[in-house]
Amino acid sequence: MSLSPASSLLPREAELRQVMAVIDASPAKIALLVDADGRLVGTMTDGDIRRALLSGADLAAPAEKHMFRDFQVARDDDEPSHIMARLRARSLRQMPVVDAAGRVVRIETLVEALATPKPNWVFLLAGGAGVRLRPLTESVPKPMLPVAGKPVLETILERFVEAGFRRFCIAVHYLAEQVKAHFGDGSDWGVEIVYVEEPHPLGTAGALSLMPAVPDTPLLVMNGDVLTGANFSQLLDYHEAHGAAATLCLRQYDIQVPYGTVEVDGPWATGIVEKPLHKVFVNAGIYVLGPEALALVPRERRYDMTDLLAELISREQPVATYPLHETWLDIGRLEDFRKADQVVETLPP
Template sequence: MNTHEIKAWRHALLTNSATLQEAISNLDKVAIKIVLVVDGNGRLEGTISDGDIRRGLLRGLDMSSPITTVIHRNPFVVPPDMARETIIQLMVANKIQQIPVVDENRQVTGLHLWDQITTQQARPNVMVIMAGGKGTRLRPHTEHCPKPMLPVGNKPMLEHIIERAMANGFSHFILAIHYLGHMVEDYFGDGAKMNARIEYIRENSPLGTAGALGLLTQPPEAPFIVTNGDVLTDINYGELLDFHIRHQAAATMAVRTHEWQHPFGVVQTQGLDIIGFEEKPIARTHINAGIYVLSPESLNVLNSNESCDMPTLFERLQASKQRTVAYPMHEPWLDVGRPSDYETAQRTGSTT
């Protein structure tokens, strides 16, 4: 949400002691077709539209009447973390063009407007893609081709990742390359043919998923995305970035729920006594999805030309009392690390 949008919804706030005249003036001035009515503590009491006011005037109200007589007290609201696609679906299903954003205390924290949420926001933030791995588990496919350049459908995996990010508003990419890196450079060049800007980090030796970031000549000035070059997903990278910023984290890791069912019934004991049974229980854990957001200051824990993977980077940040958070993923996701994964990607041409 940009600065103009933030100011717009804040200017649309009226206290419940306002009059119809004040509500009309607000609608005309702010021009977002809704007034957000709050109590003295900023908690949402309801909304008012132009239609609500007109219906009130038809009932005999006048300009000095209190707005409490026309408030729509049960508007659709959404929490701050709701995905953009879900909000759009709610708007379409309920034929509404504005949805207030409220926190757990029902305090207003934002406002989604149809015209804005359906227009993809340009993202000046950088995306770094780790594309230097040898892909030894995928041999012989990778004997003469770097793993991120393996074709899925009619284009390399890496191109799928870049196109997905561009659809989310990103246009500046830095590719970390090593094994057969010249093939990546020859294919993408400076990104002009994709209407993108593409730069390169060239590793002389593998530095790990985080270590390559130490080679950045100009560290990003704003939070930036980092993703493995073999992860195909339908994640919205822009929403991931917004989540990171909203939670004021030094580093954010996208995680997926992994379920594993025990093949046997489990006997619960206490000493020699049997205290219960659980038939083939399901264990649920969070796994690293290979997609991250880092704030610029997180790079301070890296040493130049030192191998470092992302979990180690997160551990260093935690040790220095910096906030690290998890972004739960529900979108389709495929880590193309094994031949069976690659067969799945080739067969479907996607993450599903």
């Protein structure tokens, strides 16, 4: 499919936050950075943004420092069939087409790669008792709390359906029948839903051992109380591109120290910083697990995702990290639940 480059073009001086907005809004899901004469000098996709964030870059940083310079292009006199063949051969989703001067005239995209339903299973954790949300959860399981007129878990499910996922396994325990009665077999959403019921709380990874069979494709796992604008197809692509046994989604969290801090060396002060801001990455409750990771989950005993990730790292299995720059909210506390209606309004269609 041919797309206009207009919504993807940015000057090379653009900031990362501008690039991020263009990628999100562009049908081609790519930012094309050009010089003052309109010639293509670099490209950026979602993966490039996340690599920049992992390297410590701020969203105000210049994109030119992080853009991809060794990009693939086609010429405007190339046969369309040849361009499609190159896309397939290199497993690319899009390719800029340039004129003799190097200016982008259109973008060719591999439509079938964007539209094909995913064979991967999605595992949703919906068994928690939601103790911190009482009294709201005394008669309703936390994933079934209404946000913007529908249960939180329904919004999560629909986000995956929009991304092309059709096979779901939902882990239930507390007030399990409410979840099962609402979602049934998934036919109302055009998907397949099966359930595993925890005999007792098994932690954030233990319920994975209850799946009837270990999937032979990467499994997406998500807490049933998280709202996010993350693109799950891009997450899966990122996991596969890195050849990871597991991929862990991260969210940057800022910690403001309310006091001036003092750096010391023995009895001597070596520096003073007034109310420093520390930036750390926290677990976002969204994962991709390969079959080799799932094989390590012990049968029917409490086991947390942190245990599984630590085991993989100890075995020198590759664990990738995927920083989220999209909307994200963990509805774990009453104050978070009160924000949820507004957060849903910010999620992309």
